[in-house]
Amino acid sequence: MKFAKTIKLFLIDGDPNGRMICELSNWTGKAYKIPRTKIKDCVDRDDLQNPGIYLLFGKNESGKDLVYIGEAEIVLKRLLQHLTQKDFWTEEISFTSKDENLNKAHIKYLENRLFSIANNINRYEIINNTTPNLPSISESDRAEMEEFLENIKMLVSTLGHRVFEEIRVVKSSKKRKEETFYIKAARGADASGEITSDGFLVHKKSKAALSTTPSMTENLIKIRNKLIDDGVLETVNGELFFPNDYVFSSASAAASIVMGRNANGLTEWKLKNGKSLKDFESSSS
Incomplete structure (x- = not known):
């Protein structure tokens, strides 16, 4: 069953094409949508110094949507590295936790699950060279991460990318x-x-x-x-x-x-x- 949600968008630069924070009511997660050209402006964003998941989005020469799915213990540091390592992407969406309770195993779990979902749906071409490993986490942590995962999927779609959306509408x-x-x-x-x-x-x-x-x-x-x-x-x-x-x-x-x-x-x-x-x-x- 689907429930109504309240989503709060904050335009950091006062520009709908600039940096954006996206938050969901009653959720500890926090999403950033940042154009590639604005990554270097984020050195003052403390929450991007935390562990998290990130997705790089772009298109190839024929217009096909591309995505790279990654995790990092310091999100901003990894994004800055990708400025010189990967040139296909034009914007990123990253997720951290406001209560700082995401650890390395959690983000590796989310990375693997998001990769698997995107690969099965096959809307976007995935740029990752290898399939992320699925770490072993406790049953309670897995349940918590699956809930976190559902919110990631919803916010990524809200922010303009349907990489995790099933193509067919669920019908009887x-x-x-x-x-x-x-x-x-x-x-x-x-x-x-x-x-x-x-x-x-x-x-x-x-x-x-x-x-x-x-x-x-x-x-x-x-x-x-x-x-x-x-x-x-x-x-x-x-x-x-x-x-x-x-x-x-x-x-x-x-x-x-x-x-x-x-x-x-x-x-x-x-x-x-x-x-x-x-x-x-x-x-x-």
């Missing part, structure tokens, strides 16, 4: 079935998908058309070819399919890639009963 199996849309068309297209808060998600094992039509726009062809190059679409036994769930920015983009031609997703994606996505979204029921 009945509701998911009722809200699954399908396309079955020429040249092998046979796909299913659903609407999510990120865009239109095409389900794992869906099949795309093996070829494209001459009228398909050049931009869509480039996108489709890149998806093939990146392994989002794979050819196996003469079929082109999605080995994993994949989110498109719109239903039309998803339909076009699946069908291998220009397509209006609002009319092409249909429920089992034949109702189009357009009619579904305009329906009051």
